[in-house]
Amino acid sequence: MTLGNRWRLLTLGLVLAAAALWTAPAGAWLFDAVTPVAHEVRNLFWKAVGITAFFFILAEGILLVAVLKFRAKPGRAPAKWHENLRLELVWTAIPALAMVILSGPAFSTMKYMETIPKSDVQIEVVGHQWFWEYRYPKYGVVFANEPLVLPVGKTIAANVTSIDVIHSWFVPPFGIKMDANPGRINHVWFQVEKVGKYEGQCAELCGVLHGQMFITVNVVTSEEFDRWIEQKKKGV
Numbered sequence: 001m002t003l004g005n006r007w008r009l010l011t012l013g014l015v016l017a018a019a020a021l022w023t024a025p026a027g028a029w030l031f032d033a034v035t036p037v038a039h040e041v042r043n044l045f046w047k048a049v050g051i052t053a054f055f056f057i058l059a060e061g062i063l064l065v066a067v068l069k070f071r072a073k074p075g076r077a078p079a080k081w082h083e084n085l086r087l088e089l090v091w092t093a094i095p096a097l098a099m100v101i102l103s104g105p106a107f108s109t110m111k112y113m114e115t116i117p118k119s120d121v122q123i124e125v126v127g128h129q130w131f132w133e134y135r136y137p138k139y140g141v142v143f144a145n146e147p148l149v150l151p152v153g154k155t156i157a158a159n160v161t162s163i164d165v166i167h168s169w170f171v172p173p174f175g176i177k178m179d180a181n182p183g184r185i186n187h188v189w190f191q192v193e194k195v196g197k198y199e200g201q202c203a204e205l206c207g208v209l210h211g212q213m214f215i216t217v218n219v220v221t222s223e224e225f226d227r228w229i230e231q232k233k234k235g236v
């Protein structure tokens, strides 16, 4: 393979990988964030990328300069060094400090996700091998294996649990990925900003049909939601 071909193949690979990330539902928290939680997660991601990219470029830049400047040349042997305690301390301490600085926004984002505000709609999400059951306790509505329906703009609080093994309720555009553990109730909240159909999937290997434990959430207007829940109450 010639060098030109190799570059072409590499570029094609990168373009395909970027396209897959862009179109796959799993990347939606980054490209289609639709809840305040998802926006927070995305902001945190970019902060982490910014800080780590700074050190990556700095370290690789220094490496490149060292390689070019001190390499062997005709009539000159390559430079050699061994150990420099002060330098090693500095280049360990600075990135460590950067991680400490980054832990601030990381903890505040976590706190934001975990503090459930006063909710407008309370639901229960129950994982089964291999489908999701949804309950609306206030309305006495329970169903399984069909899309969850929620009103746009309202604060939704969800209790997440499981009947059998560990599942995970993962809806990327909401920035939500919560384990559903048997014998334990986990809490999440979200407020969807746009009407639409959102997709997710069980994100914890839970058995042979794990790959088919899809999640669909239809986010509708309040009026549509009221109509839908009335119908559901009647068992339609």
Ligand SMILES: [Cu+2]
Binding pocket: 127, 128, 130, 166, 167, 168, 202, 203, 204, 205, 206, 210, 213
């Ligand atoms: Cu599962």
